Amino acid sequence: MQRTKHFPETGAAAPNVSAIPAGLSEHLVRTQPSNEPVDLDAEISKQIEALSGALTQFEATRGQPNVEPIAAAQAVNELQVKLNEATRRLEQLKSLGTPLDRLRGATASAENRLTNLIGEYSRIVTAELLVERFGQEVNVLKADRLRDHRAGRTGGRRTMTVMADRRIRTRVNNHRRQMAGGDRVDF
Numbered sequence: 590m591q592r593t594k595h596f597p598e599t600g601a602a603a604p605n606v607s608a609i610p611a612g613l614s615e616h617l618v619r620t621q622p623s624n625e626p627v628d629l630d631a632e633i634s635k636q637i638e639a640l641s642g643a644l645t646q647f648e649a650t651r652g653q654p655n656v657e658p659i660a661a662a663q664a665v666n667e668l669q670v671k672l673n674e675a676t677r678r679l680e681q682l683k684s685l686g687t688p689l690d691r692l693r694g695a696t697a698s699a700e701n702r703l704t705n706l707i708g709e710y711s712r713i714v715t716a717e718l719l720v721e722r723f724g725q726e727v728n729v730l731k732a733d734r735l736r737d738h739r740a741g742r743t744g745g746r747r748t749m750t751v752m753a754d755r756r757i758r759t760r761v762n763n764h765r766r767q768m769a770g771g772d773r774v775d776f
Contacts, residue, residue: 714764715757 685691719727 711757711761714761718760718764 686694716726
C-alpha cells in the first residue's frame, strides 16, 4: 500500500512512502475491516457445514489412526534406510578408487618393494665382496670418509654417498657378470 502526495506549491510529486511500518512485509500488515455489512447467517452456516464435514469424517474412521500418513511415513523411513545403505556403499566404492588407481598403487608398491630388495641384495653382495677381498667386514661409508679425509677432499655427505653408490653398483654389476660367466671390470 503506497501513497503519493502531490505538493501544489512545488508542482512535484512526493516520493513514494509506504504506510507499512519498517521491517514488516505487506502480507503481514493487518487489513482494515471493511465497512460493508456481513451476512452473519451465511458465515455461521458455512462454519457449521465445515464442522459437520470434519465430524462425519472423524466418525467414519471411528477414532482409528489415520492410515495414509502412517503408511507414507513408513515408506519414507524405508526409503531413507535404503538411501543410507546405498550412500555408504558408494563411499566404500569411491574409497577403493578406479581400477587404474588400484593398478597404480599396486605398481608403486611393487616398485618400492623391488627397490628395497635390490638395496638389500646390493648391501649383501658388497659385504661379501669386501670380505672376499679384505678378509674381514669393512664399513664402506666409514672407509670412504677416511680415504677422502686423507686425500684432503672434504666433500659433503651427499658426495660421498653418490661416490659410494657408484662403487657399489660397479661391484654389484661385476658380481652379476661373474655369476653369469661374463668378464669382470676392476676399478
